Amino acid sequence: MSPISDWDTPGAVFTGADSTAVLVLFVVLGILIVIGFLVKMVQHENHAYAQMINHEPVERGPAAEGEPPVY
């Protein structure tokens, strides 16, 4: 993905610098990842809150040593 063939010409040297379409794609993918992260967080929160309200463990597996009692 090199936009340059030598170091003689000053200017942009980052990956995809010779193609706006590629750069726009990088940015759109980046934004989608942030949105996906937020969606995943909402799902995690909903699950964690529901489990707590139902007195069920949030995660499967044995309790960790030293886990404090329910508040």
Next chain:
Amino acid sequence: MSPEDTLASMESVITDLFYWVSIALMIAIHAGFLAYEVGASRSKNVLAAAMKNLLTFAVVVSTFFFFGWWFYYAFPQFPAGALDVSGAKDYLPWADISGPNTTSVNGIFWGAFALFAATTGSIMSGAVLERIRTSAFLILTTVLGSVVWIIAAAWSWHGNGWLLTEWGWHDFGAAGCVHLIAGAFTLGVLINLGPRIGRFVNGKAVTIPPHNLPLTMLGLMLIFVGFFGFLMGCVVYTNTGYFSIFGNPTNLSAIAFSTLMGLAGGIIGAYVASKGEPFWTISGGLAGVISVAPGMDLYHPALAFIIAVVGGSLIPHIGKLIERFGIDDVVGAVTVHGGCAFYGIVVSGFVLWGYPNIEGMPDVNPLGQIGGAIVLTLLGFVPGYLISLALKKAKMLRIPPEVELAGLDLSEVPATPYPEGIPVTRLNGSMNGTAVKEEVNA
């Protein structure tokens, strides 16, 4: 290489290094806010508070690259003048200078502004502790850090911002576009978010003490360190000297006088006004620096000290006033950042009255400063209120009461902050009583 080329190369290197140091120091602000908020939380919420700070940094920095930086170059004259879409296109994330470029140091300026952006999110973070959904907070902080604050910066912290060109605005240390904007936005959010369970019982305020006040104090000391990076980033370095962002000559010497005297004055003022209460006293340092921020390139150090003493002495009273409205601002963010920024900007309008701006722009004047403070307050408050209201309507703003009572560290954070069980959150007598249960049931 000619002497001119050598000089240009050195200018580029020193500019790069200057803001690189500024960025590194500003990260101490975030370390400080993290410690501050962890200490201010009860022991059942400490990891959730820390995670919220970490995620704020990650989300604001990334979204500030994706779309935030563009606003700074598009909005300086809008809506007083036209939107500068053609000038701003060079700062889109796919522009030639928005990445490694052998002839541009744009990234170092972007980095400094990204840290300012993240700071606005961290300011809000402490106020909403222990009851906001992290996801809702991150949506709000994205709007604040990557849209609202940077529009405010375009208007009030730019050599061609309309508040400067039309009204003669002066605000060296970003009191308006960072502190006032973040404080006003936070106030809008707090109104919709509501107080923590048990904070007001039968309409009467009940103090919920921090679980680790010493950590809170250490956090604020870290923020003080970070402030030197923040204020370093407020200076424009060139090969012909230092300038404020408004173009008037200044230097780091001026800022050293005002910052240190502001810190000292704010701490003393808050100590006296709060009768030695540690939380307000240490917050007084922050209040002092924010109070003198608008004119810290011009104030005499003794005057800066006096302005900071008054700013520090105001915060316990502003805090009590906010409390009377049933608003639970856990760390006093609205008070310290919003209140002192507004006070500092108003004072600067009178103290700096008649100072010239460059290139025939209006002189600094009280109406310009007061008008600008009102504009920025509205710019912060309105989106904070409306977006949090929408999240509230969608039932996405606040955690369920059962989870709030149990603590976020037992639900959404799969880890234990103090596995040996200390310290334990002490329950106030009133919080174990029926009043709390009635509040939950309501």
